[in-house]
Amino acid sequence: MEAIYLDNNATTRCDPAVVEAMLPFFTEHFGNASSIHAFGSEVGKALKKARGQVQALLGAEHDSEIIFTSCGTESDATAILSALRAQPERNTVITTAVEHPAVLTLCEWLEKEGYIVHKLRVDKKGRLDLDEYRSLLNDRVAIVSAMWANNETGTLFPVLEMAEMAAARGVMFHTDAVQAVGKIPVDLKNTRIDMLSLSGHKLHAPKGIGALYLRRGCRFRPLLRGGHQERGRRAGTENSASIIGLGKACELAIEHMDEENTTVRSLRDTLEKGIVSQIGHCFPTGDIARRLPNTSNIAFEYVEGEGILLLLNKLGIAGSSGSACTSGSLEPSHVMRAMGIPYTAAHGTIRFSLSRYNTEAEVKRVIEVVPGIIAQLRKLSPYWCDKGPAASVDGAFAPTYA
Amino acid sequence: MWEYSDKVREHFFNPRNSGPLKDANGIGDVGSIQCGDALRLMLKVDEQSEIIEDAHFQTFGCGSAIASSSALTEIIKGMTLTQALEVSNQNIADYLDGLPPEKMHCSVMGREALQAAIANYRGEEWSDDHEEGALICKCFAVDAVKIADVVNANQLNTVEEVTFYTKAGGGCTACHEGIEEILAGIKAERAGPGEVSPPPLAAALTAAPLAPANASTVLVHAPTVAVSTPTAAVSAPPARRTLVQKIRKIEEVLESVRPMLQRDHGDVELADVQGKTIYVTLKGACSGCMMEVATLGGIQQKMIEALGELVKVLPVSHMPVEA
Numbered sequence: 001m002e003a004i005y006l007d008n009n010a011t012t013r014c015d016p017a018v019v020e021a022m023l024p025f026f027t028e029h030f031g032n033a034s035s036i037h038a039f040g041s042e043v044g045k046a047l048k049k050a051r052g053q054v055q056a057l058l059g060a061e062h063d064s065e066i067i068f069t070s071c072g073t074e075s076d077a078t079a080i081l082s083a084l085r086a087q088p089e090r091n092t093v094i095t096t097a098v099e100h101p102a103v104l105t106l107c108e109w110l111e112k113e114g115y116i117v118h119k120l121r122v123d124k125k126g127r128l129d130l131d132e133y134r135s136l137l138n139d140r141v142a143i144v145s146a147m148w149a150n151n152e153t154g155t156l157f158p159v160l161e162m163a164e165m166a167a168a169r170g171v172m173f174h175t176d177a178v179q180a181v182g183k184i185p186v187d188l189k190n191t192r193i194d195m196l197s198l199s200g201h202k203l204h205a206p207k208g209i210g211a212l213y214l215r216r217g218c219r220f221r222p223l224l225r226g227g228h229q230e231r232g233r234r235a236g237t238e239n240s241a242s243i244i245g246l247g248k249a250c251e252l253a254i255e256h257m258d259e260e261n262t263t264v265r266s267l268r269d270t271l272e273k274g275i276v277s278q279i280g281h282c283f284p285t286g287d288i289a290r291r292l293p294n295t296s297n298i299a300f301e302y303v304e305g306e307g308i309l310l311l312l313n314k315l316g317i318a319g320s321s322g323s324a325c326t327s328g329s330l331e332p333s334h335v336m337r338a339m340g341i342p343y344t345a346a347h348g349t350i351r352f353s354l355s356r357y358n359t360e361a362e363v364k365r366v367i368e369v370v371p372g373i374i375a376q377l378r379k380l381s382p383y384w385c386d387k388g389p390a391a392s393v394d395g396a397f398a399p400t401y402a
Numbered sequence: 403m404w405e406y407s408d409k410v411r412e413h414f415f416n417p418r419n420s421g422p423l424k425d426a427n428g429i430g431d432v433g434s435i436q437c438g439d440a441l442r443l444m445l446k447v448d449e450q451s452e453i454i455e456d457a458h459f460q461t462f463g464c465g466s467a468i469a470s471s472s473a474l475t476e477i478i479k480g481m482t483l484t485q486a487l488e489v490s491n492q493n494i495a496d497y498l499d500g501l502p503p504e505k506m507h508c509s510v511m512g513r514e515a516l517q518a519a520i521a522n523y524r525g526e527e528w529s530d531d532h533e534e535g536a537l538i539c540k541c542f543a544v545d546a547v548k549i550a551d552v553v554n555a556n557q558l559n560t561v562e563e564v565t566f567y568t569k570a571g572g573g574c575t576a577c578h579e580g581i582e583e584i585l586a587g588i589k590a591e592r593a594g595p596g597e598v599s600p601p602p603l604a605a606a607l608t609a610a611p612l613a614p615a616n617a618s619t620v621l622v623h624a625p626t627v628a629v630s631t632p633t634a635a636v637s638a639p640p641a642r643r644t645l646v647q648k649i650r651k652i653e654e655v656l657e658s659v660r661p662m663l664q665r666d667h668g669d670v671e672l673a674d675v676q677g678k679t680i681y682v683t684l685k686g687a688c689s690g691c692m693m694e695v696a697t698l699g700g701i702q703q704k705m706i707e708a709l710g711e712l713v714k715v716l717p718v719s720h721m722p723v724e725a
Contacts, residue, residue: 304439306464310414323464331536344462380420380468382431382442382460397431397442397460 003316004362009151009353015204021248025241043240050247057250059187067212067230068243072178072199073102075212078223079174079195083143085221090142092116097338125287126155126339137169144173148180152335153286154295167192178202182253194218205249209242265293267363272296274367300348302383311373322349407499413469423458428523430515439463443515452483466505473497474512503543538580541573566700572693655708673718683718
């Protein structure tokens, strides 16, 4: 049976057209774009085209606002560290409790270095309190970094409004948009967003390429110095093949934008309804009214996520989980904890993230097998008793906890 | 995904003895809510012979937690309670052809459930004394709580000492930053409010074994430690000793560390003392062990503390031929 890939928020398959566009840049067009000879100039032209393609997808005003990096994490670190270095009189960073580790771990390190970090809390549906946010904006804040879309739940933050609020107080605004770019329309020239991170492999380009959008005029300090590449803002020989792949992927993303928000969205909705309607004691997490069209995160109570993934994998279905055991840490997902999802449900969260390559037949197949998997694991669970949670019957499971 | 052995996968996909056990007379419920695992072990014990006639489990947990539970029930069926209490978490892991280091706690939970179930059968109270923290050293599966406990109990100050006592950090060394953070946190607590704790860098410097710079760093560093642990202070003036007294002292230190090495099937012997250099022979599992440097560093630290002077501890292979 064909494998079914529903883990597109982790990474995506490279589009064949992207691979095709890249291949000549490993062989005949191997030159260094900085060289004066013909080998280099061909590459230089192709890079310029790619930059234009990224600019078009982001709706940026100038192509020089696009800086190619090695990944989303590098873009995030560049943005936040740049804001702190360019404004040494400002010592505070505002971010959210549910950011990707690329931002959160960096902020935790900044705290150890003596900076002040405010992590905005979220409610049960993963939504921010904008009044709290407004109250924290002042002239000690160097930068606000808030993700556009959450990688686990797909929940969208009102970054356009947040960027306006920051601008009104003279504060720089960065958004980690690696999950949003390519899935929802973006038009940066009509926003107050100063910096935006994106990652190639989340939108059918290869791994190892990312970009940072940097609004013209926004004060900047490079992370890497040592060359004139990217106008001196990111030194290091251009990863030309991957940049060209990212450009092509951005062009394709524009072509498929409607499809993402119609076909893919409807597949996701079918999948979610099909699962939730058949299984009791499970619920979608996050702000389901405002989220990415491709993501569904379902908490299955009283079972643990890794078990679900292993059984799905046996049937050739790939998803991911917020359970502790799949992450290598002992704690369940910080996103689920921030939303106050109970532990017994947080450990059983499964994320299905679709792409334009998924089909109706695949979704149907997943809907067929998930109820059996959950029933099988609940039979093993001490929190479950025949047809319901053990808490509702006598002899409820109450282990001695470490 | 994890690298599970075939045996783990097989026990996960086809768990033995799962589900409730009717007329169970010993039930153990244990769990760690944070790591997401919880286990109910049910035993049917023959009251005359104290033989476990049947064992069932219910587990809320990952693949290896379910496999560990399944393995446990298979291992203990037919055993007497006394035999069952001998089963260690390593036995469970071995039965499954090993578990990834991050997953060893699953086997620990199995053992705890067993203790709890037997206590329940005997009408005793059982309480869990095992607290679990974030995994720091992945090579030897040592968590933060364990490291902090050992650091506190033994007044440790350097990464090298932590490695000597717990093995943590003795493999790939990638976790040294994590260990330094734990040390810095504990030192800050020891120093008490108002006093500035040494930056983690200081711990990193003292961790460099055998380097000449090490000696001065230890000295500079010592006053902070001396605040609460006068015995650990190396700044005390060295007592005058004859060579025989010194060697006796050295032997005492070696005797004190030998049980720890023997537990890992290794050993150490004094080979020679030349000035400020002590040559030792590492034996058994210690010889050729990848943690040799850490082991020697730990011994050296103890020697410095016991002798009150700066000495080097080197393997006998480093002894000059023309001595």
